[in-house]
Amino acid sequence: MEAEKEKKEMREWCVALPKVELHAHLNGSVRDSTLLELAKQLGDKGDIVFEDVKDVIMKNGRSLPECFRLFELYHILTTDHDTVTRITKEVVEDFAMENVVYLEIRTTPKNNEAKGMTKRSYMNAVIKGLKTVEAVEVVLFDSNSRADKTPMSELGGDTRKNKIYVRLLLSIDRRETTLAALDTVNLAMEMKDQGVIGIDLSGNPVVGEWETYLPALEHAKELGIPITIHCGEVANRKEIRAVLDFCPQRLGHVCCLNDEEWKKLKSLMIPVEICLTSNVMTGGAPSLELHHFADLYNAKHPLSLCTDDSGLFSTSLSNEYYLVASTFGLSKAELFRLAQDAVEFVFAGDEVKRSLRELFERAGKELTT
Numbered sequence: 400m401e402a403e404k405e406k407k408e409m410r411e412w413c414v415a416l417p418k419v420e421l422h423a424h425l426n427g428s429v430r431d432s433t434l435l436e437l438a439k440q441l442g443d444k445g446d447i448v449f450e451d452v453k454d455v456i457m458k459n460g461r462s463l464p465e466c467f468r469l470f471e472l473y474h475i476l477t478t479d480h481d482t483v484t485r486i487t488k489e490v491v492e493d494f495a496m497e498n499v500v501y502l503e504i505r506t507t508p509k510n511n512e513a514k515g516m517t518k519r520s521y522m523n524a525v526i527k528g529l530k531t532v533e534a535v536e537v538v539l540f541d542s543n544s545r546a547d548k549t550p551m552s553e554l555g556g557d558t559r560k561n562k563i564y565v566r567l568l569l570s571i572d573r574r575e576t577t578l579a580a581l582d583t584v585n586l587a588m589e590m591k592d593q594g595v596i597g598i599d600l601s602g603n604p605v606v607g608e609w610e611t612y613l614p615a616l617e618h619a620k621e622l623g624i625p626i627t628i629h630c631g632e633v634a635n636r637k638e639i640r641a642v643l644d645f646c647p648q649r650l651g652h653v654c655c656l657n658d659e660e661w662k663k664l665k666s667l668m669i670p671v672e673i674c675l676t677s678n679v680m681t682g683g684a685p686s687l688e689l690h691h692f693a694d695l696y697n698a699k700h701p702l703s704l705c706t707d708d709s710g711l712f713s714t715s716l717s718n719e720y721y722l723v724a725s726t727f728g729l730s731k732a733e734l735f736r737l738a739q740d741a742v743e744f745v746f747a748g749d750e751v752k753r754s755l756r757e758l759f760e761r762a763g764k765e766l767t768t
């Protein structure tokens with residue numbers, strides 16, 4: 400009984416902890432209730448069979464191939480402008496509800512002729528979603544990147560509301576061609592005054608070749624756009640080596656590295672986005688207990704806890720912190736430090752970093768005493 404009370408108290412503490420989320424895919428973070436509602440609407444129109452889809456959405460098992468089949472379904476449900484706007488709003492609200500104070504959402508800009516959608520119009524729908532959030536004040540710009548140069552502190556805003564910094568990363572899907580990947584990088588450049596701050600490489604890790612995306616990633620590097628890459632979700636030696644050689648600003652997952660690659664990663668000190676639940680569910684890590692978090696943490700390697708796909712894997716960032724506490728025995732002070740350290744790996748500029756550092760400074764006094 401006492402143990403149950405302690406667990407509950409720890410879970411609540413993890414929710415209260417201010418958190419930084421650096422690896423969250425928009426379509427993987429959609430609420431089940433929204434997916435079911437959208438599936439019901441398409442079912443009523445006769446476009447899909449609702450009962451079949453319902454079971455798939457609510458099912459627990461999520462192997463890697465199953466995940467990518469599910470994304471095909473999610474994209475059928477969500478890819479029109481109004482729905483993209485809606486899910487963006489909801490995803491931000493859900494993260495804000497659990498005290499995420501800085502959120503980088505990544506999403507793949509999509510061309511969809513049937514819906515009159517271009518990569519640009521898809522992103523406009525995402526940004527519209529950010530602007531319609533009501534439950535929390537969304538801060539989307541550094542004051543020095545705003546056209547009107549108004550300092551953030553003078554923008555007014557609603558001081559009664561909680562604040563969440565949101566930034567966007569554009570994902571290149573591994574199914575895309577070199578040209579499509581280049582389009583995404585150019586779009587990121589065009590939209591850099593609208594909250595877009597980085598590039599991600601993601602998608603089914605058994606699909607596509609590194610050489611296809613490399614020109615686009617190099618172009619992003621030349622343009623000075625920060626890059627994060629999904630690395631080692633499967634044991635593709637040649638690609639893992641190429642990714643480490645490319646040396647992006649951050650890496651996601653890093654599951655299937657061999658000894659030599661671990662050594663190289665650690666010497667490069669590239670910050671790692673750790674996705675515990677995702678890795679265990681998709682088989683990238685054998686179990687929570689044997690997850691490479693422990694090794695990287697003990698080696699003091701820069702890392703931050705992330706959800707990857709909170710909807711798809713039924714998790715939350717607070718839960719990921721709780722899992723670290725319950726699996727590896729970290730204390731509250733250590734968990735706090737982990738959350739605080741993630742501030743140093745955000746892609747946003749110095750002004751946001753400074754504000755976040757101050758926020759953690761203030762929260763630390765309350766949460767660790």
Ligand SMILES: CNc1ncnc2c1ncn2[C@@H]1O[C@H](COP(=O)(O)O)[C@@H](O)[C@H]1O
Nearest residue numbers: 424425426427466470506507570572601602
């Ligand atoms: C489970 N591990 C993973 N590994 C690799 N890529 C993943 C992923 N989880 C999600 N994505 C990528 O994100 C897309 C969905 O969000 P968006 O449509 O972009 O918003 C997926 O189609 C896939 O390309």
Ligand SMILES: [Zn+2]
Nearest residue numbers: 601629651707
């Ligand atoms: Zn991911």
